[in-house]
Amino acid sequence: MKRIFSNKLFRYSLLVLIIAGAGVLGLSKSRKPNSGAMKPKKAEMADFSTIESREKEARPGNISEGIPIYGNWKTFTEKDGLPSDKCYAVRIDKERNRVLVGTHHGLAVYQDGKWTTYTKEDGLAHNGIVSIDISVLTGDVWIGTLGGLNRWSGGKFETFTQFNSGMPNDLVYNVFCYGKDVWCATGGGAGHYDTQTRQWEIFTEMNAPMHEPWTYALSAGDGKVWIAAWGGGVIEYNTVTKQFRDYVDPDGFMEIDLQPDDGVVHDITTATSYSDGILWISSYFGMSRYDGKNWKGYFDHDSGIASNFINFLRAERNVVFVCCDEGLSCTDGTTWVTYHKFDNSTDGKAIVKEGNTLIKEVPLSPSISHNFIIGVDAEDDVLWVATSKGVCRGELLN
Amino acid sequence: MKKIYWKLVLIIGVIGLLIILIYPPFHRWARAHVNYQTAVEDHPLNCLSCHLYTQKTGLISKLINADYYSPFNLALSNDGKRLYVVAEESNTLLVVDTEKRKVTNKIKVGYRPHTVILDKDEKYGYVSNQWEDNIYVIDLGNNIVIDTLDTGNGPAGIALSSDGKFIYAVNSYTNDISVIDLSSGREWKRLAAGNNPTGIGMSPDGRRLLVTSRRANLVPYGDPVVCELTVIDEDTKMVIDRQDMNSAYMLENIAFTPDGELALIPLIRPKNLVPSIQVEKGFMMTNGMAVIEQKPDGRVIQLLLDEPNEYFADPFDVAITPDGKRAFVSHAGVNRISVIDMDSIRSFISHTPTEMLEYYSNHLGISSKYLVKRIVTGANPKGLVLSSDGRYLYVAEHLEDRIAVISTESLETVNTIDLGGPKRITVARQGRRILNNASGTFQTQYACYTCHPDAHEDGLVYNMASKDMGRNLANTQSLRDIGDTPPFKWNGKNQTIYKQDGMRFSTVLTRNEAFNYKDLDALVAYIVTGIPYPPNLLYNPTGELNAMQLRGKALFERTIDNHGNEIPEKQRCITCHPPPYFTNKNFEDVGSLLASDDSMLFDTPHLNNIYASPPYLHHGRALTLEEIWTVYAEEDTHGAVNDFTKIELNELIEYLKSIREPEYYINESKKNKVLQAKIKNH
Amino acid sequence: MKNLRVIFTGLLVSVSISMASGQQLPVNYGNIPDELVAFDKYQKAYKYHFIEPMEFYGAGRELPFPTDLKEVRIGFLGPLEGSIISNLGQQMLQGSVLAIEEANKKGGYKGIPFKLMIHNDVGLWGxxxxxxVKMDDEGVWAWLGSIDDIVSHVAIRATLKLEIPNINTGDPDPTFTETNIPWVLRxxxxxxxxxYALVDKIFVKDKHTRVxxxxxxxxxxxxxxxxxxxTSTRIGYPLIIEERFMDNETDFRPQLNRIKKTSPDAIQIWGNAKESALILQQIRELGMNQPVYASDRVVSKEFLEIAGSLAENIITTCQYNPEANDPKLKAFKANYVKRFGQEPDVFAAHAYDxxxxxxxxxxxxxxxRVLIRxxxxxxxxxxxxxxVTGPIHFDGTWNNIRPIFMxxxxxxxxxxxxxxxxxxxNTIYKKTSMGY
Incomplete structure (x- = not known):
């Protein structure tokens, strides 16, 4: 052994090895930075699981277990300061303790018991405010109008149109923030704006499985985006694989639904909403529920839904709020609570059903402001509802 | 011997005869050549002016040029012993021992570092690398880089959150702010900012951050210049306000008074839409600072630092003494530091009605109320930092490779610290100093740099007040690699930079004596050789186009339209905009002529890094690339695009945004030629 | 037997009269023949749509009438410029203008003139x-249009959001009224x-099998x-080949050569007048002598001019009878010619109505708007x-299902x-009792 160590060749070899080893170790630790210009990014922002956890963290969804029932309704109309009774959308801005209402004549903001109206003069693209969403990351408010898309941030409105940006069309039916992307369903196709690269990517019949570029609404979750394509069912876009698939009524006929639970109930879809692993889809012909494996259809003759004509829906945790033309429904797929206002009265009732079986009716005095429901949002113990005649706010009773 | 002598005489005689015969025509030719190049008849016939100092590459270029440090921004340890200097051009962070006045460490950092900050414990330093899209984390104990944090595009100003858990990076090119979680090293979110945001400052109570913008918001033609000051709530890390800086731009850095009552921001007030004859009236570019009251509903006040008949161009950085009594503003364009008495400011603004303050924002004499002194510095003073005891002000003399140490008591430069850069000043370096200095302009109102910040462009449209005032408004063009794309001006009337920056420059723009020929040679040398493009990291970092850009490229190069018809050659994008510069250097009419324009053709502009140059077209009315076609060329006058779907227009635009610096395309072309030759030989 | 015949004929006549007066909705949606009801041969559908007309339950009826109007605006949306069907759009516009002018001569709306707010539907993306949206901003009370299927669909979705009544007089796309929008009539x-008419004619009456x-x-x-x-597939005759052509295409030989190889015994063209005429020419040039049938848009002067003598015996459908001996129609045609110097086409006549x-x-x-709706x-x-185009029989989707013409x-x-x-x-149709 001693001889081995006394061997010069061995000693030098050992020295070289030690130096080389130290060098390798040193190199691996020091993370040579200078070639960083072209190296791939460490943090991939498109990681949908990260997006999802951030969305959930920001919107914990304090809706109680079971089906909530809301009462103590308070209605706001033009008399209370709304710019128009025709309300298209409502969104609760919890961070700033305010409620945003999209009306035909401007954006109304309810804060500290007062309504403030914003119009084109303040920088909105159009006074018709059709859709509102809030980025949970930045707090920026994104507003879909009849004449373009607005970002409302730090008190300033920035306008995107089909002329000054890559946006597909100026009539923005729906806007949905998902991670760093802002998704829009417009009169000329769907698209998303990457707020970091400032790139628009749009989807029409040219590059997505839709016959025509008729998109009406969209939502996202778990790395997927579901576009309600008017006449095209639901287009699912996987943000990771960039692949599409579509869900259409399997019977292929507009005038019938052959089987009740074989797929989306109709190709004319009006909204999608995803929560707790369930995709809810509305149409003017009924509602569908998809858990990734099985479909379930709901019509007014076989469930507690207010009507088959559904303007919009929003899922929160395990329930979905369904905006029908004859009332507001809330369901987990089995139990239903439907709010209905009596004609010529401010009163109404909440109808509770299991499936299509009446369980009870809860009198409401006052009731929701109108039965033609266009938008809804729930947060903590309150529910805000945009209707054809004003916006109303209900408080959780149970 | 005699034979040799006569032979020599004969040879010399023949040579002499030849010279006598050749010289006159050669001289005439040379004179004509120089006259053409310079557009004057008395420029010295010095071949070296053009043919030596304008070499961009090769051995000669290496010999005649030098690598400078160009100190930019600074940070100082609490004990005042260690000064950290961002050396912009050497991509290093220099650690300076302030007592020994020597550089003790050179830490290699990223490409084009911008800002350095230290954490509270001074354990870590952070350096933003503007052309590398990241921040290096530096172990200050060992002076080594230990981590890299990815940011958005073009990180400039950086700031730590009040709890030290997050770092904010102001992405100057993508107009947003990355909020990075230091525990994971990942970007948490990105907040929208103003146009070309740069500086960021945390209020002393740690509750709010202010972010400046250098470029004005893109607004419809004729609307006044407005720059955004972004306000971030530190608690929610969301933007809570976007304050208007009316009639101002180039908001660089921020300083708060220690009590947090006021924030100061250097700024420039441009009058770009009034004819530039106003330069002679002393009313083209004024320089000053914003004084922003931080109380609720506080006012945004603007006060000039200029004086009647003397202007202090390109204010850059600001520092306020720990006692809140004095503020210092560096004026990069005139090599001065303004010393401001803050109590005078407080008194003045508290006793002056808001409407009068608005009036005073244009008042050249008002600075006498609060100005204490102007301290002379070396070339192009940029970043400032005060020692924690407030006794010394350190000034980064950007084009001097030196730090000035100023006593805040005597208000004199008491020392300088040589950073060890080359001692000789090369011709191009001298040109850079000239470009950055306002001494060539009437009463030093502005430098070339003012309208060409970072040797790029400032995003404004100017009325150059040629013989028909109010006509032919011009969108400022970038100087990046401009030397390779003659002719110059939108109408292409200037065949060389000599002409562009010669007599015309003085009569139209500077309203002063023209540059002397030596300075002009230096200026041209710098413009031709020294202005690189930032890498297109956002849209094309590697040269490999994504699918959308590739489709856009095919549209850019297409010869057949969507209906199967052949597109006339003149209506193909590629015809007028071929690589590497994406200009054929010819004149065209793309239907953009306004009623207020003279009838003319336009010099086809180059498209390299075009994404970074809004607004577009000669009149700057196209605020986005889309608007070039959706608003200003509806009839296929600017290429055939009317058969495009919206998807295709988006693809074309994504390709345009991907266009990089010309060298890339030149090298690609060479590689292709080599490859083709190999294939042929094979 | 004779009596039975008389009784049957009587019943048929009474049903026809009843139908003609428009008081009775057909049993099946959209005039669908019994044997063509989807899946009906095998099972009942879980849900039948479009049987009951939609109601609009929204607010708005309570809004007071404006009192300070100088004009009563009605919107028009059609292909007027930059479209291959601009000629159809112009006819539609002229029919609308004539109706407005006549109404204004009769005092407009309570003395306030009607004004047509004209919009071209061909432009940039959507x-x-x-x-x-512009029409809504202009305050139109209702609007008329359009012809192109995509345009019409895009527009009615907007009309639903904006709640503006719409009458479509030019888009025959069946799905147009299958959208359940209670603001739209056709x-x-x-x-x-x-x-149905063409399939009946081609396969049942003319006995073709390979089309x-x-x-x-x-x-x-x-x-x-x-x-x-x-329809043809349901009665046992799937198409043997389906070829496509682009708008403005002029050479159809590649497609026609492929068709020729299949030896069809009839050819159906479905396209605009110009392309249909050129296709007909090229069919004959290729030596194909099969009977040719076409779609409704060939009923035009343009088709006859291009196709010339080759057009002889071409069969198609028309949504009305332009040659009907109807004084109303005659007066319309005369006024139209007088006003615009050209014969009205199907789009002009329907727009007028x-x-x-x-x-x-x-x-x-x-x-x-809601009360108008x-x-x-x-x-x-x-x-x-x-x-002037005949009677209107709306079904539950407000789709005019009156009998058409060959x-x-x-x-x-x-x-x-x-x-x-x-x-x-009857050999095909067999009603099932299965299903819901």
Whole structure:
């Protein structure tokens, strides 16, 4: 052994090895930075699981277990300061303790018991405010109008149109923030704006499985985006694989639904909403529920839904709020609570059903402001509802 | 011997005869050549002016040029012993021992570092690398880089959150702010900012951050210049306000008074839409600072630092003494530091009605109320930092490779610290100093740099007040690699930079004596050789186009339209905009002529890094690339695009945004030629 | 037996009269023949749509009429510039203008003139949606349009959001009224009716079995042939080949050569007039002598001019009878020629009727969009409306399902005759009792 160590060749070899080893170790630790210009990014922002956890963290969804029932309704109309009774959308801005209402004549903001109206003069693209969403990351408010898309941030409105940006069309039916992307369903196709690269990517019949570029609404979750394509069912876009698939009524006929639970109930879809692993889809012909494996259809003759004509829906945790033309429904797929206002009265009732079986009716005095429901949002113990005649706010009773 | 002598005489005689015969025509030719190049008849016939100092590459270029440090921004340890200097051009962070006045460490950092900050414990330093899209984390104990944090595009100003858990990076090119979680090293979110945001400052109570913008918001033609000051709530890390800086731009850095009552921001007030004859009236570019009251509903006040008949161009950085009594503003364009008495400011603004303050924002004499002194510095003073005891002000003399140490008591430069850069000043370096200095302009109102910040462009449209005032408004063009794309001006009337920056420059723009020929040679040398493009990291970092850009490229190069018809050659994008510069250097009419324009053709502009140059077209009315076609060329006058779907227009635009610096395309072309030759030989 | 015949004929006549007066809705949605009801041979569907008309439950009826109007605005949306069907759009516009002018001569709306707010639907990406928003901003009370299927669909979705009544007089896409929008009516019979008539004529009456199709590669061609194909397939004759062509295409030989190889015994063209005429020419040039059938848009001067003598005997459908001996129609045609210097086409005539319906609805309901809608859709006020194009029979989707006409070129001009009732084939039809 001693001889081995006394061997010069061995000693030098050992020295070289030690130096080389130290060098390798040193190199691996020091993370040579200078070639960083072209190296791939460490943090991939498109990681949908990260997006999802951030969305959930920001919107914990304090809706109680079971089906909530809301009462103590308070209605706001033009008399209370709304710019128009025709309300298209409502969104609760919890961070700033305010409620945003999209009306035909401007954006109304309810804060500290007062309504403030914003119009084109303040920088909105159009006074018709059709859709509102809030980025949970930045707090920026994104507003879909009849004449373009607005970002409302730090008190300033920035306008995107089909002329000054890559946006597909100026009539923005729906806007949905998902991670760093802002998704829009417009009169000329769907698209998303990457707020970091400032790139628009749009989807029409040219590059997505839709016959025509008729998109009406969209939502996202778990790395997927579901576009309600008017006449095209639901287009699912996987943000990771960039692949599409579509869900259409399997019977292929507009005038019938052959089987009740074989797929989306109709190709004319009006909204999608995803929560707790369930995709809810509305149409003017009924509602569908998809858990990734099985479909379930709901019509007014076989469930507690207010009507088959559904303007919009929003899922929160395990329930979905369904905006029908004859009332507001809330369901987990089995139990239903439907709010209905009596004609010529401010009163109404909440109808509770299991499936299509009446369980009870809860009198409401006052009731929701109108039965033609266009938008809804729930947060903590309150529910805000945009209707054809004003916006109303209900408080959780149970 | 005699034979040799006569032979020599004969040879010399023949040579002499030849010279006598050749010289006159050669001289005439040379004179004509120089006259053409310079557009004057008395420029010295010095071949070296053009043919030596304008070499961009090769051995000669290496010999005649030098690598400078160009100190930019600074940070100082609490004990005042260690000064950290961002050396912009050497991509290093220099650690300076302030007592020994020597550089003790050179830490290699990223490409084009911008800002350095230290954490509270001074354990870590952070350096933003503007052309590398990241921040290096530096172990200050060992002076080594230990981590890299990815940011958005073009990180400039950086700031730590009040709890030290997050770092904010102001992405100057993508107009947003990355909020990075230091525990994971990942970007948490990105907040929208103003146009070309740069500086960021945390209020002393740690509750709010202010972010400046250098470029004005893109607004419809004729609307006044407005720059955004972004306000971030530190608690929610969301933007809570976007304050208007009316009639101002180039908001660089921020300083708060220690009590947090006021924030100061250097700024420039441009009058770009009034004819530039106003330069002679002393009313083209004024320089000053914003004084922003931080109380609720506080006012945004603007006060000039200029004086009647003397202007202090390109204010850059600001520092306020720990006692809140004095503020210092560096004026990069005139090599001065303004010393401001803050109590005078407080008194003045508290006793002056808001409407009068608005009036005073244009008042050249008002600075006498609060100005204490102007301290002379070396070339192009940029970043400032005060020692924690407030006794010394350190000034980064950007084009001097030196730090000035100023006593805040005597208000004199008491020392300088040589950073060890080359001692000789090369011709191009001298040109850079000239470009950055306002001494060539009437009463030093502005430098070339003012309208060409970072040797790029400032995003404004100017009325150059040629013989028909109010006509032919011009969108400022970038100087990046401009030397390779003659002719110059939108109408292409200037065949060389000599002409562009010669007599015309003085009569139209500077309203002063023209540059002397030596300075002009230096200026041209710098413009031709020294202005690189930032890498297109956002849209094309590697040269490999994504699918959308590739489709856009095919549209850019297409010869057949969507209906199967052949597109006339003149209506193909590629015809007028071929690589590497994406200009054929010819004149065209793309239907953009306004009623207020003279009838003319336009010099086809180059498209390299075009994404970074809004607004577009000669009149700057196209605020986005889309608007070039959706608003200003509806009839296929600017290429055939009317058969495009919206998807295709988006693809074309994504390709345009991907266009990089010309060298890339030149090298690609060479590689292709080599490859083709190999294939042929094979 | 003779008595039975008399009784049967009597019943048939009474049913026809009843149908003609427009008081009775057919049993099946959209006039669908029994044996063509989807899946009906095998099982009942879980849900049948479009049987009951939609109601609009939203607010708005309570809004007071404005009192300070200088004009009563009605929107018009059509292809006027930059479209291959601009000529059709111009006819539609002229028909609308004539109706407005006549109404204004009669005092407008309570002395206030009607004003047509004209919008071109051909423009940048989704222009129709933007034009509807402009109409809303202009304060139109109702609007008329359009022809192109995509444009019309885009526009009616906007009209639903904006709640503006719409009458469509030019888009025969069956899915147009299958959207359940309670703000939209269509007065021009749809391609479903044309398909039934053509399939009956081609396969049942003319006994063809191997039919090839060449169609426009746009929504008009796609949806029209979808219904044609479904119908022919259900009665046992799937198409043997389906070829497509682009708008403005002029050389159809590649497609026709492929068709030729399949040896069809008839060819159906579904496209615009110009392309259909060129296709017909090239069919004959290639030596193909099969009978040729076409879609409704060939009923035009343009088709006859291009096709020349080759057009002889071409058979198609027409949504009305332009040669009907109807004094109302004659007066319209005379006024139209006088006003515009050209013969009205199918789009002009239907637009004239549609605009007259809008005018009448506004006059009766007043200046309130919801009340105008209510009146238009009540299936009473305008059910059986006698226009220059014939009677209007709305189904539950407010789709005009009145009988249509066959058109055949004879001696260089189209001759029209009522499309015979669809011939029921009892061997195919077998009603099931299965299902819900």
């Amino acid at each position: 222009a129709a949606a933007n034009e509807l 007065t021009i019979p749809d391609d479903r009716q044309s398909s 090839a199709v060449i169609r426009a590669n746009n929504r008009y061609g796609r949806v029209g042939i979808l219904h044609f194909n479904r 549609g605009m007259n319906i809008i005018i009448e609805a506004i006059r009766k309901a007043g200046l309130n 209510d009146l238009l859709t009540d299936l009473k006020t305008f059910q059986g409306y006698q226009g 058109a055949q070129v004879k001696n260089g001009k189209f001759e029209f005759y009522p499309a015979p009732a669809y011939q029921k084939d």
